[in-house]
Amino acid sequence: MKPIYQEYFRNNLPHIWCAGCGNGIVMSAWARAMDELKLDKNNVIGVSGIGCSSRITGYLDLNTLHTAHGRALPFAQGAKMARPDMDVFVFSGDGDCAAIGGNHFIHACRRNMDMTLIVINNNIYGMTGGQFSPLTPFGKKATTAPYGSVDPSFNLCELAIGAGASFVARGDIYHAKQLTDLIVAGYKHKGFSVIEVIASCPISYGRRNKIPNPADMMQYVKDHTVAKAVAEKMTPEQLEDKYITGILHEAQGREYTEEYAKLCERVQGGDK
Amino acid sequence: MAKVRLVQGNEACAMGALKAGASFYAGYPITPSTEIAEHMAEMMPACGARFIQMEDEIASAGAIIGASAAGAKAFTATSGPGFSLMQELVGYAAITEIPVVFVDVQRMGPSTGLPTLSSQGDIQQARWGSHGDHSIIAIAPNSVMETYYQTIKAFNLAEKYRTPVIFLLDEEIGHLRERFEVDENEEIEIINREKPTCAPEDYVPFENVAGGVPPMASFGEGYRYHFTGLTHNEKGFYSSALPVVDKFNRRLVDKIEKNVKDIFECEELFVDDCDVLLIAYGSVARSAQEAMNELREAGVKVGLFRPITIWPIDEERIKAACAGKKAVIVPEMNLGQYAREVERIVAGSVPVKKLCRVDSELVIPEEIIDMVKEVLK
CATH class of the missing domain: 3.40.50.970 (Thiamin diphosphate (ThDP)-binding fold, Pyr/PP domains)
Structure with missing residues (x-):
């Protein structure tokens, strides 16, 4: 049997990411999910925006679109509308998805088109060298927040739920097996599935915030993530700087391409 | 019917x-x-x-x-x-x-x-x-x-x-x-993208083919490949190698510009038999044609060159149309965006007059007639 990386990755490794970067863990978690789902690669589309995380599509042996900054979701929705029978995975980062792509994110959640979005949240703009993003915690340092950020951050998963995504989950790079399971569950769910992944950037985030060592960064991720079942027994004070992981929301919603197909049938049947 | x-x-x-x-x-x-x-x-x-x-x-x-x-x-x-x-x-x-x-x-x-x-x-x-x-x-x-x-x-x-x-x-x-x-059933040529016929492992999606336009597979057809907005090599992956970047950027331009004869379309009315040539496109070309008709009825030799294709420009054709004219007038609803192309192409060999409106109203035939009379004074 071929190793998973040979089955699902193109033979253009090594990747561009820094030592200690969490993106590779997410990429391998995705490949393990693929291995479990046994999807036909010819029938899978991978779409990404711009940033460190979005370079993932270059390595995946799929039909891949590395698009413009913030715009992965519009491209993905266009592709899904054109080929509703194909599976779509979208890869994005905290800057790409929550800042420049924020509006597209809201409306993709609302439409609930069947695809799986994986947002790698490393709390920083890594590719451009460490500027704060909308998901950088208050007070943390970045090159554009040298004295600590005064920008409030927000909870991307809560936004996704509010905007209508029918599957919302959060994983992290320390709990890699759980992450694979979440990606599998997100894929199996019919509708728009959002999976936020708490990740690490020791170079651009860690060094400025006193966690420069990749192992310490990993420990930091472990210490700041709490499984949903555990979190339910904790106080708001205890949860203040924690990320709750697991499936946070799952609901049945109308799937967009199915609704559009029904509309076409109705019109073609003469019923307007 | x-x-x-x-x-x-x-x-x-x-x-x-x-x-x-x-x-x-x-x-x-x-x-x-x-x-x-x-x-x-x-x-x-x-x-x-x-x-x-x-x-x-x-x-x-x-x-x-x-x-x-x-x-x-x-x-x-x-x-x-x-x-x-x-x-x-x-x-x-x-x-x-x-x-x-x-x-x-x-x-x-x-x-x-x-x-x-x-x-x-x-x-x-x-x-x-x-x-x-x-x-x-x-x-x-x-x-x-x-x-x-x-x-x-x-x-x-x-x-x-x-x-x-x-x-x-x-x-x-x-x-x-x-x-x-x-006629809804009219036979019209419909062109679809050329698809690769080779095996997926032999497919080079951005190949420097003769003519500059490589065949394109769509997603789901068995050719798994990569699109990126980064400058890329023929396989589609990021490249910063100088010769690759140079060749790629030139192909993007050449595949259009070198096929200008195939792409460019225009309408020429009395272009060979005129003293003053009007160059106009879109709605303003309708005013220009009306002005030309009225002037020709009065015995004034005016012609119209109407580019239907705005880009790329068949520069040889514009140069030939303008050659030897007393003046070329370019009426348009902007401050000379196409006129500057005409000026560049004729390079001073023919006087080029701009007739510009930017008050949101169409350039009307009377204005064009007045300018023709003015340049023939």
Whole structure:
């Protein structure tokens, strides 16, 4: 049997990411999910925006679109509308998805088109060298927040739920097996599935915030993530700087391409 | 038999798109282009084509490019402010060589400008709106019937050259209602992108082929490959190698510019037999033709050169048309965006006069007649 990386990755490794970067863990978690789902690669589309995380599509042996900054979701929705029978995975980062792509994110959640979005949240703009993003915690340092950020951050998963995504989950790079399971569950769910992944950037985030060592960064991720079942027994004070992981929301919603197909049938049947 | 109807330019564009095989539309409402979206929303479901209203123009541009990568013939329609927002992705479609059509029903700018009034102010934006060197195809029809046929041509050229095509209506043409007589069963050449015939492992999606346009596989056809807005090698992966980058950028331009004879289309009226040549396009060309007719009845030798293809320009043809004339007059609804091209091409060999209106009104025949008389004094 071929190793998973040979089955699902193109033979253009090594990747561009820094030592200690969490993106590779997410990429391998995705490949393990693929291995479990046994999807036909010819029938899978991978779409990404711009940033460190979005370079993932270059390595995946799929039909891949590395698009413009913030715009992965519009491209993905266009592709899904054109080929509703194909599976779509979208890869994005905290800057790409929550800042420049924020509006597209809201409306993709609302439409609930069947695809799986994986947002790698490393709390920083890594590719451009460490500027704060909308998901950088208050007070943390970045090159554009040298004295600590005064920008409030927000909870991307809560936004996704509010905007209508029918599957919302959060994983992290320390709990890699759980992450694979979440990606599998997100894929199996019919509708728009959002999976936020708490990740690490020791170079651009860690060094400025006193966690420069990749192992310490990993420990930091472990210490700041709490499984949903555990979190339910904790106080708001205890949860203040924690990320709750697991499936946070799952609901049945109308799937967009199915609704559009029904509309076409109705019109073609003469019923307007 | 063709049924005679009164049809609006925007509607003719929508009908032409369907005739061309458009199977996907994404757009965001904006005057004076909105009727195109409304017609697509109404007509597309009946033929199983897909319509989606996006959250903004950037999303619309992204959606059509994504749909085209997945095999659809895709387009959007907008106007100045929306077209400005789309520019980054016009460049993305150019660098990834994904065929799409952008309809821009021009209105008075800059910025919000005069939302319901006409302009031809996007001539240069269509060419240079996105950053970097790439070429582009742009078309500007002057009637409702021509809008129909040229919309089909826009899709054909997008597919043939793997490029974004800009379809430049102006508000006058977009909202003009006139006689429309098209046989729905008419045989019209429809061009679809050339597909690879090789085995997937031999496919080189961005190969430097003769002619400059490599075959394009759509997603789901067994050719798993990569599109990126990064400068890429022939395989489609990022490259910063100097010869690769240079060759790639030149091919993007050459595949259009070196095929200008195939792409460029114009109408020439009395061009060989005139002292003064008018060069006009879109709605203003109608005024120019009217002025020419009136002047010729009075014995004044005036001709009209009407570019239908705005970009690329067949410079040899313009040079030949202008040669030996007493003057060339370029009336347009902007401050000389096409006239500057004519000036550049004739390079001082013929006087070029600009006749510009930027008050949102159409240049009228009387103004053109006055200027012809002025230059012949």
